[in-house]
Amino acid sequence: MGEPSGLGTPAGTPFSPHFGGTPNTLVGRDDLLTTLGSGLATGPNDKWYTTIVMGVRGSGKTTILNEIEDRAAADGWVVLSLDAGTPLLLDRIIQAIAQAGRSYESLEAVADTTGRSVGKSLGIRLGPLQGKLEASDFFQSPQTGLREHLVVLAHQAMKYGASVLLTVDEMHAIDRGEGRRLANDIQHVTRRANLPVAFVGAGLLELRHTLMRDRKMTFFHRCEDYELPPLNEIDAINGLASPIEDAGGSITADALRLAASAVDGSPYRLQVIGDAAWRLSDAPAKPITSHTVDLAVTAAQHTVEKNISIPAWHDLTEREKSVLKSLAGHNGMSNVARVAQDTGISNKRASGLLAHLRDSGYVASLGDAKYRMTGLVSPRVALEPEPLEVDSADTEHQTGDRLRRNRPRCRQWMPRARAYCVLTEGHAGRCRSS
Ligand SMILES: Nc1ncnc2c1ncn2[C@@H]1O[C@H](COP(=O)(O)OP(=O)(O)OP(=O)(O)O)[C@@H](O)[C@H]1O
Ligand SMILES: [Mg+2]
Numbered sequence: 001m002g003e004p005s006g007l008g009t010p011a012g013t014p015f016s017p018h019f020g021g022t023p024n025t026l027v028g029r030d031d032l033l034t035t036l037g038s039g040l041a042t043g044p045n046d047k048w049y050t051t052i053v054m055g056v057r058g059s060g061k062t063t064i065l066n067e068i069e070d071r072a073a074a075d076g077w078v079v080l081s082l083d084a085g086t087p088l089l090l091d092r093i094i095q096a097i098a099q100a101g102r103s104y105e106s107l108e109a110v111a112d113t114t115g116r117s118v119g120k121s122l123g124i125r126l127g128p129l130q131g132k133l134e135a136s137d138f139f140q141s142p143q144t145g146l147r148e149h150l151v152v153l154a155h156q157a158m159k160y161g162a163s164v165l166l167t168v169d170e171m172h173a174i175d176r177g178e179g180r181r182l183a184n185d186i187q188h189v190t191r192r193a194n195l196p197v198a199f200v201g202a203g204l205l206e207l208r209h210t211l212m213r214d215r216k217m218t219f220f221h222r223c224e225d226y227e228l229p230p231l232n233e234i235d236a237i238n239g240l241a242s243p244i245e246d247a248g249g250s251i252t253a254d255a256l257r258l259a260a261s262a263v264d265g266s267p268y269r270l271q272v273i274g275d276a277a278w279r280l281s282d283a284p285a286k287p288i289t290s291h292t293v294d295l296a297v298t299a300a301q302h303t304v305e306k307n308i309s310i311p312a313w314h315d316l317t318e319r320e321k322s323v324l325k326s327l328a329g330h331n332g333m334s335n336v337a338r339v340a341q342d343t344g345i346s347n348k349r350a351s352g353l354l355a356h357l358r359d360s361g362y363v364a365s366l367g368d369a370k371y372r373m374t375g376l377v378s379p380r381v382a383l384e385p386e387p388l389e390v391d392s393a394d395t396e397h398q399t400g401d402r403l404r405r406n407r408p409r410c411r412q413w414m415p416r417a418r419a420y421c422v423l424t425e426g427h428a429g430r431c432r433s434s
Pocket of ligand 2 (some may be wrong): 019020169
């Protein structure tokens with residue numbers, strides 16, 4: 001694929017085995033993108049104009065936000081792209097608005113030619129908006145609240161027949177106070193003042209039990225909520241076959257079927273399996289066969305556990321973990337009474353916890369008070385959630401430090417790095433994942 005450069009030879013994989021990466025082929029989301037796009041185009045009175053997309057880890061939430069932002073930017077919208085995973089969200093939105101005012105004024109000529117990602121690092125995307133947004137003094141004033149900034153931006157955009165799209169990723173991590181203020185401000189601007197400021201949020205399914213239940217965030221209750229469904233087998237086949245074909249590779253029919261069934265509905269797993277199969281087969285020089293897909297599925301399992309299952313495990317409370325452990329002890333499938341017995345709680349409490357785990361994508365209901373674990377956290381991870389790498393011989397070999405190996409590790413969980421700290425307990429400075 002790519003030419004060698006001073007930095008080395010590009011990896012050449014047609015897959016994106018990481019989070020937030022744009023896939024070569026986006027599958028299974030056409031209906032959502034059409035409906036959502038049409039809702040935005042219709043305006044503030046459309047129920048999809050304010051939407052929250054929910055899904056388990058790796059289901060493609062960030063990818064949907066990226067895609068809808070790109071489509072809106074291409075239509076001349078002003079796009080403010082933020083995430084609630086880091087503090088001071090409201091201040092960052094205000095900064096992004098101020099930056100939009102300045103950027104559109106100074107970059108109006110380049111916005112068209114340099115593409116849509118100008119300013120993305122500041123949380124702003126510039127589309128081919130014609131004309132200037134005037135960076136008034138109002139934008140600069142730190143005293144002014146988010147609501148006023150949004151109102152001014154909306155009026156500025158309207159002058160050019162444009163609209164504003166505010167996207168907020170990782171909504172489950174939002175600070176409650178900030179969530180309430182954000183909800184009130186957008187409610188006012190979009191619903192009461194009927195200004196063209198659309199909102200698309202994304203987050204884990206637990207949002208149903210947090211933000212969308214909070215009495216002081218009624219705006220979020222009224223947003224259209226959409227749960228990303230798992231990919232079906234045909235989506236998985238297309239999502240694997242198209243990138244391989246586009247990159248000049250090939251895959252046998254058996255291998256494709258095998259890989260697609262191992263995807264198990266997860267876009268992230270699709271990318272990781274595709275990437276591993278591509279590399280292990282030495283594609284595109286050689287075809288991808290069932291043998292290499294077999295190896296790829298095993299290798300991918302480890303990556304998926306590390307990047308999806310372990311973080312998902314850490315999202316749970318101790319009680320929820322004990323419920324999953326009980327299921328895991330029965331090959332991942334059990335019933336309310338047995339879970340209650342294993343964990344020493346009442347049937348009613350066990351039933352409530354299982355329902356909560358079902359709503360969050362960890363277990364599926366089989367009817368008749370029976371449940372089975374989904375692939376989000378496998379029985380293996382529930383029984384042995386500690387990562388292998390910390391105590392492995394590899395680590396010892398790499399550090400060459402036997403004394404250190406025998407000292408207790410910090411093991412602090414680092415949500416952003418999706419890893420445990422590998423330094424020794426009581427270490428100086430920040431935690432490190434490697
Ligand atoms: N519809 C899709 N078709 C094919 N690949 C997809 C699709 N959606 C997402 N992907 C790929 O799956 C991977 C995970 O997607 P993404 O980062 O959007 O998930 P996420 O739900 O935001 O995960 P997290 O909850 O960890 O933030 C990325 O590599 C992305 O390119
Ligand atoms: Mg994401």
